[in-house]
Amino acid sequence: MSPVEVDPGRLDDPEALAAADRGDMLRAAASAAAQVREARLHTAEAGIERIAQGGRPRALVVVGTSGSGLAGEVLAAVCGQGCPVPITTVRGHRLPGWVGAPDVVIAVSGSGDTEETLTAAVEAVRRGCRLLCVGPGESPLAEIAVQARVPFVPVRPVGPERTMLWGLTVPLLLAARELGLADVTPETLERAAVVLEDMSHQCRPSSEAFVNPGKQVALEIAGSIPVIWGTSPLTGTAARRFASRLAADAGYPAVHGELPAAWHDQAAMFDGPFAAGSGAGADEDFFRDRVEDPEPTRLSLVLVHDVEEHPQVTRRREIAAEFARDRAVPVVELTAPGTHPLERLAGLIAHIDYVSVYLALALGIDPSADRALEERIT
Numbered sequence: 001m002s003p004v005e006v007d008p009g010r011l012d013d014p015e016a017l018a019a020a021d022r023g024d025m026l027r028a029a030a031s032a033a034a035q036v037r038e039a040r041l042h043t044a045e046a047g048i049e050r051i052a053q054g055g056r057p058r059a060l061v062v063v064g065t066s067g068s069g070l071a072g073e074v075l076a077a078v079c080g081q082g083c084p085v086p087i088t089t090v091r092g093h094r095l096p097g098w099v100g101a102p103d104v105v106i107a108v109s110g111s112g113d114t115e116e117t118l119t120a121a122v123e124a125v126r127r128g129c130r131l132l133c134v135g136p137g138e139s140p141l142a143e144i145a146v147q148a149r150v151p152f153v154p155v156r157p158v159g160p161e162r163t164m165l166w167g168l169t170v171p172l173l174l175a176a177r178e179l180g181l182a183d184v185t186p187e188t189l190e191r192a193a194v195v196l197e198d199m200s201h202q203c204r205p206s207s208e209a210f211v212n213p214g215k216q217v218a219l220e221i222a223g224s225i226p227v228i229w230g231t232s233p234l235t236g237t238a239a240r241r242f243a244s245r246l247a248a249d250a251g252y253p254a255v256h257g258e259l260p261a262a263w264h265d266q267a268a269m270f271d272g273p274f275a276a277g278s279g280a281g282a283d284e285d286f287f288r289d290r291v292e293d294p295e296p297t298r299l300s301l302v303l304v305h306d307v308e309e310h311p312q313v314t315r316r317r318e319i320a321a322e323f324a325r326d327r328a329v330p331v332v333e334l335t336a337p338g339t340h341p342l343e344r345l346a347g348l349i350a351h352i353d354y355v356s357v358y359l360a361l362a363l364g365i366d367p368s369a370d371r372a373l374e375e376r377i378t
Contacts, residue, residue, distance in 0.1 A: 006222040006362050011215045012208050020361045023368020025249065026205055028159035029353045032166050032346075033196040039155065039170035040189055046153045048171065051132050052178040057104040060087045060181065061095065061129075062172065063120040064108035067162040070241060071108050071134075071169040074349075077234040078173060078341045079182045087181075093119040101128040106175060108168050110161030112139020125150075134171045160368060162248055165241075165349065166196070173342070184342060192346040195338065199350035203358075214354030218362055220332050221355075224300035225274060226254045229262045229320065231313050232306040234341055238334075238348040239304050245353060249367035250360035259313050263320060270327050274299045300330040304348060307336065 010016040017026070062072030072089030079087060090096070093116045099105065107121035112135035121141065124131050125148045133145040137154040145152035153171040158164055170189065176182035203214035210216070228243055230236030236258030243256035257266055269275065275298070301324040303317055321331050334351060336344035360367035 005364070006219070007364065008209065008219055008362060010364070011212075011218070011358055011362055014205060017205050017361055020364060020366065021357070021368075022366050023159060025159060025163065025357045025360075025367040026354075028163035029203075029350070029357060030200040031158045031163070032200065032350055032353075033193040035158065035164070035166035036170055036189055036193040036196065036346075039153070039167045040174070040186065042155070043153050043171045043174045046151050046171075048132070048151055048153070048174055049178050050151050051104060051130060051175050052180075054130060056180055057085060057130065058102035059085055059099070059104075060176065060179070061099055061103055061105045061124075062087070062089045062108060063095070063105060063117050063124070064089070064168075065091050065114055065116055066110075066244075067160075067165055068108040068110050068114070068117065068168055070165060070237075070244070071172055072106075073237045073240065074165070074169045074345060075172045075176060075182070077237040077345060078184065079176060080341060081233060083181055085181060087176075090120060092116050095120055095123050095127070099124070099127060099129060103129050104132070104175075104179065105129045106132045106134065106172055107141060107144075108133075108172070109135040109139070109141050110155070110157065110164045110168060112136040112141045114141075117141065118144065132171070132175055134168055160248075160370065162245060163353075166346075183340075188340050188342055191338075191340065192342045195343050195347045196350050199347060199354070203351070203354040213351055215358050217332055217334070217351070217355045218358040220330065221300050221302065222359060222362060224298050224330065226300050226302050226332075227266060227269060228254055228256045228302040228304065229266075229317075230256075230258045230304045230306070231309040231317050233258070234308070234345055235304040235306045235336055235348065238336070238345060238352060239302075241349055242302070242304070242352045242356070245356035246359065248370075249356040250363055250365050252356075252359060252363075259309075259320070260316050263316055267320070267323065269299060270301075270324055270329055275327050275329060298329070299324075300332060302332045302334065304334045305336065306344065307338075308341075 076087040105124035135141040230239035243254040246252040338344040
């Protein structure tokens with residue numbers, strides 16, 4: 001296996017950063033707080049209260065792919081396990097068979113023309129569901145909303161769909177509040193925006209790697225395959241976001257999961273062929289010439305923990321960290337400070353997004369390029 005070529009110096013070279021960041025992904029990451037505030041205003045202007053006519057729904061179904069689908073997961077994480085109705089995210093063309101008139105469907109698309117989302121939105125109208133649409137203005141999704149006479153919240157694109165998370169998510173949070181499912185006040189949204197601003201300040205391009213949390217973690221995991229474990233449903237959502245952004249921004253593989261299930265499903269990897277201590281068995285040829293041997297790719301463990309994790313999960317996290325370190329696997333720990341779930345998730349996702357962009361730039365990769373999407377199925 002060939003080593004990953006990382007240039008740490010590039011991260012502290014403003015000219016090199018600007019040259020590599022051709023799609024202004026760092027600027028898009030810094031727009032997160034503005035997205036929260038702008039989306040709050042647009043949602044109020046859209047008459048979001050109409051979605052609550054008819055009372056509390058049987059279920060809330062979010063339809064969206066990629067970053068739009070993650071908006072549904074963020075909604076579910078913020079509403080928490082005590083939410084009185086189920087929140088389901090659908091990433092395909094078809095709504096579940098049980099979805100019908102008693103349910104609310106929210107169709108979310110950062111492009112406004114995602115085929116799966118448009119198909120499911122039309123199906124929601126046909127089934128008589130209450131429908132809310134979120135996406136760019138003057139898009140096919142906006143046309144469906146007009147034709148169905150349902151609320152539509154316009155979202156201004158700031159880059160690829162994955163950079164629009166907060167613009168797409170805030171309307172969902174406010175809709176859930178109208179439905180009595182989420183404790184998200186204007187004050188809560190403003191505190192989340194402040195958290196996002198603070199992380200953007202810490203991770204600004206001019207901040208050197210030794211004090212920049214985004215650059216620090218990017219360099220810590222560079223050259224390894226990160227195994228990213230959340231310790232609660234909230235941080236499990238952050239772990240999924242991390243793996244998704246690494247793949248999209250840097251073409252970089254990662255494994256994600258949520259404790260305690262991830263321990264049972266994935267811990268064996270740390271005794272497998274990618275573990276740091278593997279490969280030194282009895283059949284090792286100690287006389288071979290190692291001068292030309294590339295450094296093999298190894299695992300790292302990223303633990304994303306939450307102040308509200310279960311005590312037994314806390315113990316499992318501590319065991320996992322010790323287990324990994326005993327095998328010379330590097331361990332990175334990310335925390336989610338804050339009292340409200342939205343604040344904690346906002347801080348984590350902001351940090352994660354910067355890590356992913358900086359890792360791509362350290363590798364000399366344009367993080368805005370949708371490499372795998374260049375050859376589209378027609």
